[in-house]
Amino acid sequence: MNTPVLEPPVGAPPQDTCAIFDTDPSPAEAVERLCAHIQPTPCETVPLRAALGRCLAEPLPAPMAFPPFTRAMMDGYALRAAEVEPGAQWHVLDEVIAGQIADKPLPAHTALRIATGAPLPIGADTVLRQECAQRFGQTLRGLLPRIVLGKDTEAIGSVTAVGDLLISAHSPLLPTDLAKAARHGISQLSVHRPARMALLIIGNELTPAGSPLPSGHLYEHNALLIESTLDQHRLGQIIHTAAVKDDLAAIDQAIGSARAQCPDLLILIGGTSVGTHDFTRRALSRHGQPLFEGVHTRPGRTACASVTDNGLVLLALPGSPKAVHALLESILLPTLRFMQGQPIS
Structure with a gap:
């Protein structure tokens, strides 16, 4: 016996269907x-803390060099690398700490006691670590036969030059990105709302x-x-x-x-x-x-x-x-x- 095919009543509204096939999108x-x-x-300008996890619409160039001056990366003595040789001595003039600037250029065969992060005085190009020297009053004696030019210093603009790409666009801003912006003097960012x-x-x-x-x-x-x-x-x-x-x-x-x-x-x-x-x-x-x-x-x-x-x-x-x-x-x-x-x- 054939099973009858049930047809909907004439004029009845169509039933809902869910047309889902292999051709539906993944x-x-x-x-x-x-x-x-x-x-x-659209973008809006917000303080750095509010920009966390949001995206820049455009790449952010560095508005300034970093570091903005050549600085010491170790505690020691600022001097000229060319003067370092066996038996060399220097007259220690003064001391400079982070946040200070030497008030005059460094004369030849003199040294300046310097703290990590302090700007190198004009004329100095290297830091002799304190453990690589002996000091007797104002006289400094080096314990190294030679030293590499620029040793234990960070040159102006060596991390970032003006105009370098600071932060890429279209990626969620991380805490390190916000710190990088602050380090370059930026207090606000334009990000997608x-x-x-x-x-x-x-x-x-x-x-x-x-x-x-x-x-x-x-x-x-x-x-x-x-x-x-x-x-x-x-x-x-x-x-x-x-x-x-x-x-x-x-x-x-x-x-x-x-x-x-x-x-x-x-x-x-x-x-x-x-x-x-x-x-x-x-x-x-x-x-x-x-x-x-x-x-x-x-x-x-x-x-x-x-x-x-x-x-x-x-x-x-x-x-x-x-x-x-x-x-x-x-x-x-x-x-x-x-x-x-x-x-x-």
């Missing part, structure tokens, strides 16, 4: 599609942590996962959050309210599957053109995205904790890095 390809419709955030995102958490069964848990409900935790991950990586801030029921009109209205906040990216969590009470992908289609309707990955195959007529990207992720965590790493974080000046990796 996570990396999904990121490329998203970034094709996203512009890096943090991305501003709106976040909609969709689901009838979700209850805020700390509230009594109704039967059949779960505590909502994906918002915390996303916000804390953004904080950890310094990749932006959530400027608008809303909990939304599994209702097409409610989701549609929530998207409109979120768009009014002018976010750089709108993220929706939940309702991306094909059940009779999953409305997120249908709501996305009302607000823009689809960028992808599935991703070739598990977990997270039902992730989808669209772009509005004014260029706002809407990215919807499944509500499964495993899917959210996986897509955070493979899609959302790479997209946010691009938004804040980093290249697509």
